[in-house]
Amino acid sequence: MELLLLTFLPLVGAFLILLTPRAAAGVQRGLALVTTLAVAALGIKLFWGYEAGGDPNQYLFEVPWFSLPSAYAAPTLVYFRIGLDGLSLLMVTLTAVLMPVVILSTWGHVEKRVKEFMVWMLVMQTGMLGTFLALDLVLFYFFWEISLIPLYFLVGIWGGERRLYATVKFFLYTLAGSLVMMVAIIAILYQHGTSNVYDLINLLCRLPVEQQLWYFGAFALAFGIKVPLLPFHTWLPDAHTEAPTSGSVVLAGVLLKMGTYGLLRFCIHMLPGAAVAASPWMMALGAIGILYGALLAWAQTDLKRLIACSSVSHLGYVVLGLFALTPAGISGGMLQMVNHGISTGLLFLLVGMIYERRHSRALDAFGGVATVMPVFAVFWVFTVLSSVGLPGLNGFVGEYLVLLGAFQASPLWSVVGLSGVIFGAVYMLMATRKMLFGACTNPENKKLTDLGGREMALMVPLVVLAVWLGLRPGDFTSKVEPSLAQVQQRILEARQRNATASLGLETPGTAAATAPATNSGAEGVAAR
C-alpha cells in the first residue's frame, strides 16, 4: 500500500491543484511543494525501511487488471503490480528527493500558466515512479508512455525559442523507440502467457540466444533512444536547450535514467543470454559515447547545450559499466545513474539561475562572474568537481567502479572510456574558466546579484547527497547488493549456457523454455 500511496500521491496533488482558481499561483506552488515534499518523505522512509538482506522484492502490491489473448488456452492476465527491489530502489528514492528541489527552482522562472505547469510536473512524477516500480510488463509500458506526455507540454509551452522543434523531435523520437518495444512486449505476452516481470525473468533467460536477441534489440532500441545512446542522442541537446530549467533537471535527473534502468531490468536481467552476446557491442557504444559526448561538449558555445552534451558522455559511463556485466561495472553503473542525477541536476539548476539573471547562456557573454557572484562560484566549482569525479565526491566512486568493471571485461573499452576522465576535465574547466574567471569587464555582468536564500537552500540537499555518496557509498550500495547478486547469478548462468550452446550441445532447459510458468497451457506449443 505504501507504494500505491507513493505513486499516486503526486496525482492527488495534481488533482487538488486543478481545483484551485487559475490566478492563485501561490497556492498552486505551495500545493505542489507540499505534495512533492510528502512524496520525498515517504520515499526516504521506504528507502530506510528497505531491508538489504530481506526479500529482494518488498512492499509488493498487486491486483488483477485485465486480460489479453495469448498463444495458450488461458489468456494472459495483466496485473497492476508494483514492488520495490534493489534495481529500482535508488531510482525511486532519487525521483522522490529530486522533485521538491525542482518545484522550488520554478519560483524563479515559471511565471505564466503556473497551474498547468505544476499539474504536468506532478503527473510526470507519477509516471516516473510508476515506471521504476512497475513489475508488470504492460504496466511498465503504460507508465513509460505516461511520463512522456508531460515533458512534451513542459518543453512545448514553457520552453525557449525553438521549443516546438525540440519537443516534437523528442516526442516522435522517443515514441518511435517505444513502439518497437511495444511490439516486443506484445510478442512476449502472446508467446509466454504472462506479463509478470519476475516470471518472465525466469522464463526468458532459457530461450535460445538468437530469440533473446530479437527481444533485446527491440528493448535496447527504445531504452537506447531514451538514455540516449550514440547515435540516437541528437534529440537530447535540443530538448535540454529549449526546456525550462526545471524541465532540464527532471529530464537529466530522472527521465534519462528510465532508459538505463530499463537496460538493466529488461535487457540484462530478463535477457541475460542476449546481454552476454551483445556485451562487447554495447560496451563499445558506451565507451565511444563517453569520448564522443566529451568532444561534442568541448565544441559548444552555449552553456546549457554543453551540459546536455556532457550528459551523453556521462551516460556512456553508465552503459559501459552495466554492459561490462561484472559486479564492479554494474554496481558502478548503478551509482553513476544516481550521481549523474545529482551532478547534472545541480549543473542545470545553476545554469538556470544565471540565465534568470543574465538572460544569456552564451559562454562568451560571461567572464569574471566569480568576482560578482562568489557564492554562485563556490556552488558551481563544487558541482563541476562532483561532475568530473573528484575523489571524495559522488562522481568518483561510480566512475572508478565502472572503469574497473569495464577493464575486467575489456581493457580496450575501459581505456577508451578513461579518455572521458581527461576530456571531462577539459570541457568543464574550460566552461568554468570562461564563465567565472578573468576580468569582469562586461557591464551586464557587473550588475549580477549573488544567489539568494531560496536558491542556496534548494541546492543543499543535493550537495549533501553528493558528499554522502562520495564518502559513504556503501550506505547505498549495500541495500542494492542482494538484487545485483541475483543479476550476476543470471549472467553467470547465461555465460555457461551460451558456452554450451556454442559447443552444439542442447541444454535441458531449452525445450521447456517456451512453456509458460504459471499458465495451465503447458501443452500449448506442442498442440500447435
Place this chain on the structure above:
Amino acid sequence: MQSHESHAWLWWIPLLPLIGSAIAGALHLATLRARKNDPSAAAPGTLAPWIACAAMAAAFGLSVKGFFTLQELAPSARQLASTVHHWISVNYPARGEFAVDLSLLLDPLSSTMTLVVTGVGFLIHVYAAGYMKGDPGYGKFFAYLNLFVFAMLMLVLSSSLLGVFIGWEGVGLCSFLLIGFWYEKGWPAEAAQKAFVMNRVGDACFLIGSFLLVRLFGTLDMATIAGAIGRGPVELEPDVQLQVSLAALFLFGGACGKSAQFPLFTWLPDAMAGPTPVSALIHAATMVTSGIYLIVRLNPLFASSGWVLPVIGVVGALTALIGGSTALVQRDIKKVLAYSTVSQLGYMFLALGTGAWAAAVFHLVTHAFFKALLFLGAGSVIHGMHEEQDMHKMGGLRKYMPQTFVTFLAGSAALSGLPLMSGFFSKDEILAHAFAGGGLYWGLWIVGVLTAALTAYYTWRMVALTFFGEERFDRHHVHPHESPAVMTVPLMVLAVLSVVGGVLGLPPVLHAPHLLAEWLEPVTRDGSRILAERAGEHELSHTLEWILLGLGAAIALAFAHTGFHAHKRGTAQDETLTARRPALAAWLADAWTIDTTYKRVILLPLRLVSFVVAVVVDQFAIDGTVNGIGASARDVAQWTRRSATGSLAGYAMWMGAGAVVISLVWMWS
C-alpha cells in the same frame, strides 16, 4: 599489518588542516559579507592565517609525536595504522569481496613525508601570513592552502592506493585553485586549467595502473601488494611479469603528471602564475614530490618491473637536462626556479631508476628545504621590488635586503651542490648510484653530471643578476626594501636546514651512518633485495667514491664561479647569447619548444576533431539523418494527402484501377 592496535589519533594529522581550511573559508565568506555593506569594515579574514598556522603547528606536533612513537618500536614493527571504514565494496561471486578501506598508515616513509609536509608547510604558512597581507582574498588563500595540506597528508598517509588517489586528485584540485588564485588577470586561470588537465592525463594512467594491480592482487592495499611481491618468487611467469611491468609503467605515468616529468612537465613552469608561497609549498616542496613518494612506497613492484626501471631513469635524466638547460636563459626569477624544480625532480627519478630508493627520498627532503627557501627568497625579492619578477630589472639588491640575500645564498649553495651543503650530499649519492649501475646508467650518469654543471651555472647567474651588479630598476619608482620578520624568520630556519640537511645522509666514505637510509630500511628492504637478486649488487670502492665526490665538488665550484662572474656585471652575457645564437636562445627559452609542439601537434588537432565531431558528424551526418527521416515521412504524407482530392470521379478511377490490379494478380496466381 603488524600493528593491530588502532591509532585513531593519526586522523587528526590530516583533519586539523581540513578543519583549519573550513574555518578560514567561513571567515573569508564573512569578510565578503562585511565588505559588501562597508568596504572599510574590519575584516574577519585577518584571523584566517592564525587559524591556518595553528592547524599546521598542531599537525606538525602530531607528526613529531608519530615520529617518536615509531622510533621506540623495533625497526620491523614500525607501523601505526588506523582504519575507519569500508569505503567501497563490491561482491564478486567467485572471488569474494573487492573492498577499499579508508585507512591511514604511519611508517618510516610516511612519517618522513609527514614531517616535511607539515614542517616546511608550517614555515610557508607563516611566511604567507606576511606575503599575502592586504590581498582581498586573504582568508580564501589560507582556506585553500590548508585544504592542500589536508590532501597532501591524505596522499602520504593513506594505506590504500585509492586513498592515495583521494589526496592525489585533491592536491591537483588545490593546485588548480591556487594557481588560478588571481583569476581576474586571466592568464593564471588558463595556467590553472592546463595544470589540472595535464595532471589528469597522469591520473588516467594512475587509474589504469590501479586496474592492473586489482587484476594481479585483487586489492589496492599497498602494504599487501608490496608484501605479496616481497614474499613471491623473484623470477615471475612471463605473463605476470608483463602485467607487473605494465602496472609499474602506468603508475609511473601518473607520477610523471604529478611530478612534472617529461613528457608531462610543461604545466609546472606555467603554474608560477600562482602566489609565490604556493610555488614554494606546492610546486617545489610537496605536491610535485608525490610521484617519487608513490614509487618508493611501491618499491617492490618497481623493483620487479624489469625494463620499467631503466625507462624511469632515462625519463628522469632527460627531464633533468631539459629543465637545467632551460633554466639557463630564463629572465623571470620564478621561471628559473620552476625549471630548476623540474630538473631536480628529474634527479629524483634518475635515483629511482637506479633503485636508489633512499637516495631519492634524501634528495626529496633536501630539495624541499632549499627550494622552498629559494622560492620564498624570490618571493621576498618580488615583494620588495613591487611585484617585479624580471631579473634584468633587478641587480644590486644585496644592500637593500641583506637577510633575504644571505639566506638566498645558503639556498643557492645547496641547490648548486657546493661542498658540504645538503644538496651536495644528496645529489652526489644519486650520481654515485648511477655510476655504479654501469651500462646504460653510465650514460645517465654523464647526463647527470652535465646537469649538475648547468645547475651550478644557472643558480649563480640568478644570484649575480638579482643581488649583484648595477641597479637596473627605476630608482624613482621602485624602492627595494627588506621584508618583515614574519617573512624573513622562516627564511632563516630554512637556510639552516638547507646547510646542515646533509647530515641525514652522509656518504659511506665518511664512516658516518646514513641516517635516512637506515630509517627507511624497513620500507625499502624488499625492493632493494629483489633488485640485488635480479641484477646483482653494485658496490663502489672507497677510492672511486672519493673521486666521484671530488669531481662533484670541483664541477659545482667551477661552474658556480663561471656563472657568477659571467653575470656579475649585468645582463651583457645574456644579450651576447641572444645576439650570437638567437635560434639556440629561443629554443632554450621555450624549453626545447616542447610545449609549443604540444599545442601544434596535440591540442589544435584535438580541438579540430571536436569541431568536426560537433558540426560535421553530429549536426550534419547524425542529426541530418534523423531530421531527414522525419522530413521524408512528412513528404510521403504530403504526397498521399494529395490523392485525397474530394472528387468522386477521382476516387472512382482509383477504385477501378485497384480492381483491375487485384483481378490481374488473382488470375495470374
